Amino acid sequence: MQLSGEARPARTNSRLRLSPFARTLLTLCVFTAPVISGVLPEDRADLMWHSYSGGGITVDGPSVLIRKKVGDNLSFTLNYYEDMISSASIDVKLSASPYHEKRTQWSGGVDYLHGKSTYSAGVITSKEPDYKANTAYFSVSQDMFGDLTTLTLGYRRGWDQIFRDIKSPDGQIVNDPTFHERADHRGYSLSLSQILTRNTIASFNYELLTDQGYLANPYRKIRYLSPGQGNGYTLADQIYPNTRTSNSASVTLKHYLAWRAALTGEYRFFRDTWGIVGHTLEADYTQPWHSWTFDASLRYYRQNAADFYSDLFPRADYQNFMARDRELAAFQDYTIGMGAAYQFHVPGLPWVSKSSLNVHYEHLIVNYSDFRNALLAPDYGAGNEPLYRLNANIWTAFVSVWF
Amino acid sequence: MRESPGQRGCSIPARWTRAVAAALLLAALAGCAAPQPWVKPYEREHFADPIMAANRDPVATSYLEHVFESREGARGATGTVGGGCGCN
8 A cells, every 4th residue: 555644644633723712722721720839849960870782782871960949939950961872783784884973962941930830941952973953842830729730731842953974985984965854843742640649649641742854764774575686685765754743641640558658550652643553551669668769660562563664565666655663663562670779868968968879770672573683584585584572771870969 | 412513523632622621721710619629738748758759760760761762663741851862
């Protein structure tokens, strides 16, 4: 079936188009809702080291977060984050060359408590040799009904520039002068937090995201059957639609247990105009013990493939949009996590109210349903290779200081 | 019940949006007669416990969400804002 890049987004947009009546009601809701109180984030600093290792990729680096109040109404947040990437993934081995690169991200934000509502705004800028991204966001949050309910409305806008690295004649890695693409992003979010009982709080999150521009990975390739040639397939460039719209909604329940522990359950539903439907289920348990706090978590995620995804297309130019990105394949993943935090006081630093040392570990298993290990095509034949499976270890270690 | 001409052809999500907006407006306009909190402030000490915080370790939470968003098709509705990157 030939896919049209215009039909699906157009159908979604017609669903989301609100009548003047509905728009007026929503506007009135935002500006007339009673405001009770707001709370600014705590003053704290975190220094973290993160590490991801799996599927031939290692990514590690530091992250520093500082939050500081100025006066009674303002709070500033600053974060520096770094990824040092070394990749020889299955995709890289198939259609590119192993590489090392660094990504740096800065973000800054401000929360302003005015009367009884909180306004938040910030910017995020990310830079790597072949990708630059800038994001700005704004949100309004207010408590209602005797502080039992908190409503937050948010908006974000992103501008990305995509480049492609090539090897120059003298062996240097440089940007391909013939390739410079852009992508724009918009996001609208609504969050509602509700105290249900003296031990249980629920929250609902909804987010609409739209993208427009170059949305593919310029290094990855599709493959199509070529009997009798090479390994039985030929590689070709991916062709993505230029637009994507997604809707996601999540519900979280957090319950305080009688022996001082916390149990959290979460479900998220996701759907987009590329045909992906995703479900996420997560359960977390937190147990304090003396100066320690222990965490355990289980997460399950599954999705079906995008409409234009195929591991192996029957022929060249089979349809107008074609992709073989693993993120668009059908798969399930499981994550089991555990963490420990030790709280301590630093002698001689009276301005530090408390401190903690934290270590978290997550193990991620991804089982793909229609993404095969194409590197094994010489042994099994194109289209008959074993399905790909990914195991990854994720570590974070950080120290937190409240002041 | 017959639909008015203005309602004919209205999609289900739009009707839901109208219903939710109307409910929110009624709740907002009823500010003076807002429902009494059924959990009193002095009964909320458990929500002040750090283990009940929605995002106890923001730096680690953001990182983990970035890991999942780079490897999965789904995104959004996590309650936090992430920036763009060419991370897959």
